Amino acid sequence: MELVQMQKSLQDYTKSLFLDGVLDSQFLQLQQLQDESNPDFVSQVVTLFFQDSDRILNDLSLSLDQQVVDFKKVDPHVHQLKGSSSSIGAQRVKNACVVFRNFCEQQNVEGCHRCLQQVKKEYYLVKNRLETLFKLEQQIVASGGMIPAMELGF
């Protein structure tokens, strides 16, 4: 009974992630790519994402704190972050990155700082949510259940 409930709550939680726009269809595609031959694909990729993003955000904070901001260094970082976030479907991070890049092009330090904060905020949000999601999944797996397949008709 508890398992069913857990499954239900996982489904609800995932749906809420989509509804909040934290994730998009890309994440679903990732889930679809996961199968018996590669059971931990999603978590692998997401972990990679976390590692990369932590590093990138760190670098970004450092470069933006310099006296003279080298936008040629900043832009590739943001681009990378944008690419990886879009790859795992972290929609809001991606959107924030898009704005960030615009400011980079304008060489607007002030805007960049704001955007960095925004990106960080979104990133921690998605990190939090995804970690929760994985925890839920692990619980389900631990109690011997199947992770319900999410299907959105994109």
Added chain:
Amino acid sequence: MVKVTKFVSSRPLVSLILLVVFGTIPIVIWCIATKNIRNNVDSLTEDRRSSLVSEIENIGRFIYPKTNSSTISLAGVIDSFITNNNNIHFTEIQTQIAPVLFHAYSMIPEVSQVSYISTDGLLFSYITGINTSFAVFANSTGGDYTWYTQTIDQRTGLLNGDATRSQPLDVTNTDWFHAAQRDHVTAFVGTGLGGQDNEILFQTVVSLDSKKGVVSLGFPVKSFTSDLNRLNLRGGELYMWTKDGTVLVYESSLIVSSFIPRDCSSGWVKETKGSKFEAYCSVLEVSGVPLSYTLMSPNKGIGTSISNAAMYMLIFMAIYAFFWPLGFVVCMVRAARREMDLRSSLINQMEATQQAERKSMNKSQAFAQASHDIRGSLAGITGLIDLCRQEVKPGSDVDASLQQMNVCTKDLVALLNSVLDMSKIESGKMLLEEEEFNLAKLLEDVVDFFHPMAMKKKVDVVLDLHDGSILKSSNVRGDSGKLKQILNNLVSNAVKFTVEGHISIRAWAQKPGPKSSVVLASEPKGSVSMFSKLMLCMSKDQSSSSVYENEISNSIRNNANTMEFVFEVDDTGKGIPVEMRKSVFENYVQVRETARGQQGTGLGLGIVQSLVRLMGGEIRITEKAMGEKGTCFQFNVLLLTASETDVNAREDIESVAGGDYVASTPNLGLTINTSSGGSMNIRHHLSPRFNNCLSSSPKQEASRVVLLLKDEERRRVTEKSIKILGIKVTVVEKWEHLSNALERLFGFSPQSSMESSLRNELSSTSSRELPLIGTDGVDSRSQLPRRRSASFSAFVLLMIDANAGPFLEMNDVVEKFRRGLHHGVVCKVVWLNEPTGRGSERGDVCCLKPLHGSRLNRVLKMLPELGGIVPRESSLLRHTLVATSPKGTTSCEIQEVEEEEEPSLRYNKKLGKTIMGPKPVGNSEEERVASNASCDGLLKGKRVMVVDDNRITSSVATRKLKKMGVLDVKQCDNGKEAVRLVSEGLTQGDVLPFDYIFMDCQMPVMDGYETTREIRKVERNYGVHIPIIAVSGHDPGSKEAKDSIKAGMDAFLEKNMNQDQLGKIIREIESKRTAHATTVE
């Protein structure tokens, strides 16, 4: 600006200086000249006057020069006579003095009166009368004082004639007498002493020394005045008067006597005020009498008037000279001001325009972005709706609502797509895809799609392939989706606005000649539309895109395989007012009056126009003949016809059955005649059997098609398209005429129907006398006997529109006709628009879809000429096609049934769906399945390299590809590495190290474009070509996508690697590769 003002402001200054400098010189010269002239004129007048005065004075001096002295001497002579006698009597006077007087009278020249008057009043005087001289005398003094006048002898002076009394004058008491007494000599002007014409004389009176009397001489004034009058006064006037005011001379040409100054003293020149005259006054003494005279000369004003005139002239000139430049300057200033205004407004306008352009560009970008985002959200909504529907009990209210929501979102997506299209076109990002498709089928699809919708409004949609030229080159390359979009838009508009009548869609193909009506949107000359101009001037980016567009259309045009296809969508709706026709193609414009109650964004025609131009054509509204309702849109596009190899392949298949097609049946028409030479013709769409029949059975009996169609246009079109195939057609306009027409044609009459075969021959013979409605121009009468004698049975095909009349009655007529037919004659009925399926009960064919194009051909194939086996009664049922629901998701697939029994048709199926079979418009589901399947197959066992610096993206892509069946995925995180791997693979003797490379565009170290170029360089040495697919976050059709193709990549894929897209791209590359391979071979 400053320069302009300076220039303008300096201009009046310059002209002022010019005015002053060049104005004063002539004025000075002018003044001097007039002064000289005036002086000259003055001196001239002065001279003239003085000469006149001297002349007058001469006359006065010399006319009576010695009157005084002669009078005095006379007085002396007389005195000497008188001194002796103290008292003188008249007799003495008569005897002594009179001879002296007479002597003097005759001696002194010009004298006209000589007289002696004694102090006591005695008088004797000689006076010159007219022609005569006479004497006046007074011979007595005292009371009886009488004067007598008596003529005298001219020689002697003696009195002769009678003396007559005359009025005496008291001479001794006159002033002059006293004056003479007193002063000894006096002179005056006065009347004479007597005579008939007592004239005025200058009289000089001298008293005798003895004081006993006076002597006077008188000279006539008349001769003096006449002398004066003889003077030439040159327009002047002369007045002369005595001291007492008697006017002697008054000579004037002008009546200005009132101005004559009498008071001027001698020698003065006086100007009378207000008069044009100048008066000269002087005194002239004539024989001792002082005479005042005034000479009025008109010359007084000449000098001044000249100077006045000169002054006026000068003033006028000055004013003229002043005002003309002033006016000029004013004009210039005004013009300059206007120019400045214009310039400033131009600058303002330009700024405003630029701003507006910037705004509009930003707006459309934002618009595109927003639309994109909205589409994303909408996709989310549809997904969620699907999710919800899974959880909801099917059939419940919620489910229904969700379904409706789904429909609504789809509508929204469609709307959004049109908006997106618009913004794509506006930003020049719209690109044409190129794929092979069947144009005829596309047209059919469009018409089929709208037919049920239109039929609901009782409007027929007719496809008119005109001369069938479309069929000859129906396999074309181009963007079928966009062409369909254009047609859909136009036809849906036509359906929307047509209430009654019909909509016909015409299409034909023609060679794109230099004079073809195509106007390229981006062509610099000719009618460049506002839209393309706008696109041109929007920005560099856009202009480059329009150049790109130009390139496309040029390349299309220059290709030898290019055909120009002209389409017309003609409706009988309300029409578009002439003045609205131009603006109808602008975005967001709807014709208000007609659009009432209709929805729409007004974007449709704008998109249509842009799309048509993108395809190298032009759209316009053609003029309809007077009195015809509705609108006719015409547009043309340039499309590549399918490559020769395809066509040849197809022909090979056909020729298996047919062999050499030589036309031998003259009445089979154009199609067959051209069949041996033309590479493409209608044969492709008919069975080879047809061709076979045409050549093999020249004597075959002609079949006949009877059309009973409600709509006039459809009737005309169907008739024409059947006739083009060489089939005889009879058209019946009203269902009431059906039985009549059948009777005439085939000798069938309802009365004789029961007697069937026997009567049939008779009636058919009798029908010879009847006029026939054979519209094919072939005399039916001549054929009737032949038909009877023919071994091959004739075929009658009735096509009846169920809407043309009451079904049952028509059916009745048909039934009777069928029963009454000759045994050998086969009759077949096709019911159109008969939803209930009643017709099919009797083994007739029912067709709900519009009968045209391939469907018509299929129906016609039942005719023996076109390869149909004369259907047996049993097989008739199998032809029956009943479309059960009006929506008809699956069309009445005649061919599928036919396929089973007619091997001739099977090859069409083999050639693929493009030729036969109307596919439902929206069966993308099937397609996707097919594409997925083929996609999996395509990538199975391939080796692929993914180049991406982002390991997450890269690993996701890898996973995706693996899932698709890829054998080996090499991940590679920068361009240099990729190049190295490729060259390594090649040097190791690997023919193709990777089957595909997926390349990220933006990478550090070496970006995708550069990497591709490098790889292409390396490849060249080995003569291989590894397909490189660009993977990027940008839109396909964006600048980046174009760049990637330019850099040498083969295709462009969006970052999320949609499987369908991927499959499509892979297939495209594969087909290209094989095509390449075959051409190399």
